Amino acid sequence: MREDDWNWFSKWEEELPSPDELMPLSQTLITPDLALAFEIRGPSHQQQQQLQQQQNRQNFSAPPPPPQPDSAEFESSSAELGGGAGGGEEPARTLKRPRLVWTPQLHKRFVDAVAHLGIKNAVPKTIMQLMSVDGLTRENVASHLQKYRLYLKRMQGINHGGSAAASGGGSASSGDPATDHLFASSPVPPHFLHHAGGRSNSEHFMPYMPPVAAVAAVHQQQMATAGGHMQPQYHHHRQMGQFGSPPSGQFEHHFLSRQAQMGASNLSTGIVNGGFADDVESGTAANGRKVLTLFPTRDN
DNA sequence: AAATAAATAT
């Protein structure tokens, strides 16, 4: 039984954080230009995040500007922007922020940030700053942090004195794939697994992290300017084969290029790892500094 | 209809 589990688990694992595990359903809600024009500071993180995912790994082969004006709606999306006449379209300014999707990559950044900050300093604000993800709000982080803490707690309950957590490539799973999918995807730093009631000694290591510097924040931003480009991609659902039955299999859609800049800007505390390898996605580490666009971080 | 994830309110 167990082997079987592991069997499909492995598969699951591979499938889960697939290189391009992103399956963006495009749904045009409002014209990007409009949003940007209004400088709405909300409706754009998804794109960024998704793009981050894409950009993280390898994604350098798609034609940047899809000059395909037509491109029928993918599934069921249409009639959204009323363009002017028609009838009552919601004012752009009152648009509520689209739902933020926590992708594994994003979550990883999150975890790394928390790990490097140490539980003590790991508060939403700090985390958010460290992550340097544009568009990410403190609330987003807070909410996620909340869930994450819960997750950790549960984990402890199940595997308290255990040694299941494999470091390195092993997935630190308590053997229960049913656990929160997202959280499971990221290696949980060991120190997180301590029980709260710090009784006895064991102060653990890592009082706090030394102030390191540097690191890039990824950000994706399209220069508004001539030419419409980039459609707001809203990905709605992530419906992935939950069980070993990867029928369709290949999803491959990467369009739009991204620009990134490396930013060593103010406040960036940098997630340079001291222990947890955080291969800063972007391949920057490789050697060539890939240019990541760091935005004049004006994150909330 | 139930379960989960994120948002929002306290």
Place this chain on the structure above:
DNA sequence: CATATTTATT
């Protein structure tokens, strides 16, 4: 900031 509650998605 933390926690609780509500809302949206699947």
